[in-house]
Amino acid sequence: MRTQVAIIGAGPAGLLLAHLLHQHGIECVVLEAKSRHYVENRVRAGVLEHQSVDVLNEAGVGARMMKEGLLHHGIFLHFAGRSHRIDFEELTGRAVMIYGQQEVVKDLIAARLAARQPVYFDVDAVSIHDFDTGSPRVRFRMKEEQHTLECDFIAGCDGFHGVCRATVPPQQLSLYERVYPFAWLGILAQIPPASHELIYANDERGFALLSMRSPTVSRLYLQCAPEEDVEGWSDERIWNELRARLNVELPSGPVLQKSLTPMRSFVAEPMSFGRLFLAGDAAHIVPPTGAKGMNLAIADVHVLARGLESFYRPGSRPGGSAAMQALNDYSQTCLGRIWKAQRFSWWMTSLLHRFDEHTPFDRRRQLAELEYIVSSRAAAQTLAENYVGLPLSP
Ligand code: APR
Ligand code: PHB
Numbered sequence: 001m002r003t004q005v006a007i008i009g010a011g012p013a014g015l016l017l018a019h020l021l022h023q024h025g026i027e028c029v030v031l032e033a034k035s036r037h038y039v040e041n042r043v044r045a046g047v048l049e050h051q052s053v054d055v056l057n058e059a060g061v062g063a064r065m066m067k068e069g070l071l072h073h074g075i076f077l078h079f080a081g082r083s084h085r086i087d088f089e090e091l092t093g094r095a096v097m098i099y100g101q102q103e104v105v106k107d108l109i110a111a112r113l114a115a116r117q118p119v120y121f122d123v124d125a126v127s128i129h130d131f132d133t134g135s136p137r138v139r140f141r142m143k144e145e146q147h148t149l150e151c152d153f154i155a156g157c158d159g160f161h162g163v164c165r166a167t168v169p170p171q172q173l174s175l176y177e178r179v180y181p182f183a184w185l186g187i188l189a190q191i192p193p194a195s196h197e198l199i200y201a202n203d204e205r206g207f208a209l210l211s212m213r214s215p216t217v218s219r220l221y222l223q224c225a226p227e228e229d230v231e232g233w234s235d236e237r238i239w240n241e242l243r244a245r246l247n248v249e250l251p252s253g254p255v256l257q258k259s260l261t262p263m264r265s266f267v268a269e270p271m272s273f274g275r276l277f278l279a280g281d282a283a284h285i286v287p288p289t290g291a292k293g294m295n296l297a298i299a300d301v302h303v304l305a306r307g308l309e310s311f312y313r314p315g316s317r318p319g320g321s322a323a324m325q326a327l328n329d330y331s332q333t334c335l336g337r338i339w340k341a342q343r344f345s346w347w348m349t350s351l352l353h354r355f356d357e358h359t360p361f362d363r364r365r366q367l368a369e370l371e372y373i374v375s376s377r378a379a380a381q382t383l384a385e386n387y388v389g390l391p392l393s394p
Contacts, residue, residue: 003029003118005308006138006151008126008164010039010119012101013280013297014157015108019059020305022117026312029149030119031126031140033158036109039121043188043257044101046211046219047198047291049389050094052298061107069099070212075387077374078201078247080367084374085197091381094388098198100213101294128154128167131276152275155304157297159281160266168273178346180263180287182206182353183228184221187238191253193218194246200289201246202370206354207289208245217256221288223353230258263287265346267338270331277304277330284338289352290345290387299392300334337390344386 005021007014010032021028032039048056048069056062073089088094112119125141131154138149156164165173184207193212201208206223213219220242224233239252266285271278280297307326310316316323351369355362373379 001029001147002150003027004151004312005029005153005155006031006128006136006149007155007157008128008138009156009158009162009280009282010034010105010109010121011157011159011280011297012104012108012294013282013301014155015105015112015119016055016059016061016298017155017157017279017301017305018117018119019061019108019111020301021308022112022115023059024305024309024312026308028117028155029151030112031123031138031149032119032121033123033126034121036121040102040106040109042102042105043186043219043259045288045291045294046098046100046213047294048097048099048104048298049295050096051389051392052295053097055298055302055392056104056107061111064103064107065097065099068103068214069097070214071095072098072197074197076195076197076199077370078199079203079370081247083199083247086374086380086384086387088384088388091377091384092388094384096291096388098212104294126158126163128156128164128276132274134275136275153308154276155301156276156278156282157280157301160285162282164276165268165278165282168276172273174269176265176267176269178265180265180349180353181226181356182223183226183263184209184261184288185224185228185230185233185238186219186221186257186259186261187255188213188257189218189220189253189255190216191218191251192216194248194250199246199248200348200352202352202354202366203245203247204354205241205245207352208242210242210246210248210250218253221261224260226262228260230260233258261288263289263349265342267335267342269335271300271334272327272331277327279304279334283334284342286341286345287349288345289348290341292341292345295389296338296341299337302392303333304330333393337392340386340390348383 279300
């Protein structure tokens with residue numbers, strides 16, 4: 001088998017990259033370890049920055065999102081017994097879109113299949129080779145058969161636990177990491193959202209978040225211990241804890257899904273090694289408090305697709321220095337934005353969670369910071385411009 005770009009992973013990063021490349025006439029093959037059903041039903045993030053919305057629309061895969069997504073013009077911060085609205089529209093002129101990651105994934109898979117382009121699910125034993133030469137290869141097994149995919153480039157879009165970053169010699173990587181001493185217990189529930197916009201609550205009992213997926217489905221989170229046993233949380237205990245922390249009228253309803261999200265900040269540098277490019281969670285993880293994970297994945301592949309498009313542009317000499325320049329800049333271009341999103345995600349996490357090591361001084365300082373944000377236009381605007389998304393290109 002031969003293609004131009006081998007893409008490992010069919011999450012938002014791999015699938016959007018495949019779609020953008022196909023639009024530019026660049027051939028690619030997507031290899032995914034899990035089944036189509038699994039990736040289409042995996043409940044993940046749900047907030048799209050305004051530029052992510054633009055990227056999906058410009059790529060022609062935004063129609064269902066525009067119909068079914070919920071446009072939000074602000075969020076609520078809840079602390080010290082009161083709720084305060086941060087008005088994104090007024091502070092930045094922008095909004096965000098609430099639309100589940102698995103819906104983005106479904107739309108991208110549908111587009112890929114409609115274009116009759118290859119995406120192989122349930123592959124295993126994926127390994128990548130020779131990306132430090134001009135002719136990289138990917139080996140994998142599909143339906144009991146061993147295959148070799150020859151290509152010009154490999155895109156490692158295989159998430160945090162993928163094989164691509166793990167194959168890079170450790171001495172070529174710098175890793176930056178912070179693991180937080182708590183996790184989020186998340187539920188998807190069949191109840192209409194109890195607030196028309198997201199509520200981020202800093203409560204003495206710990207952080208809570210009210211989010212949603214549709215007018216009839218809510219997504220709710222509670223800060224808990226990192227090693228928490230999800231089964232130890234009965235539905236009733238979850239609803240009571242959410243009510244206590246969010247301070248809203250919250251009816252109980254059927255819980256459709258329950259899961260634990262660990263909280264980690266992580267960056268691997270650089271993001272390219274010869275003809276291997278890492279994108280999305282394969283290269284970086286943010287704690288979900290800033291709602292940046294899916295947006296960073298979209299921003300990375302937007303930059304990577306531009307680089308590959310200039311490499312293959314008719315008239316550019318393959319392997320020539322002009323053709324390689326955009327690709328050589330890929331890592332640096334992405335990392336500038338990634339570190340700003342890391343800073344914001346860390347800051348939102350520090351601002352809103354209960355830390356066991358906090359002294360009474362730290363707690364008062366945290367509340368003073370929240371007071372400052374809701375009473376200063378400059379401070380609120382800083383939060384808002386980061387939340388709706390910093391520019392895609394520097
Ligand atoms: N071979 C093939 N596929 C693999 C392999 C492998 N060895 N290892 C992992 N994968 C697949 C996973 O099954 C997954 O479907 O790669 C895909 C990676 O997708 P995501 O984890 O969704 O990562 P990404 O596309 O970068 O999207 C980032 O996901 O975790 C959220 O918050 C994060 O919203 C962000 C988004
Ligand atoms: C979600 O809806 O899943 C969600 C929303 C906002 C966040 C994190 C997750 O900050």
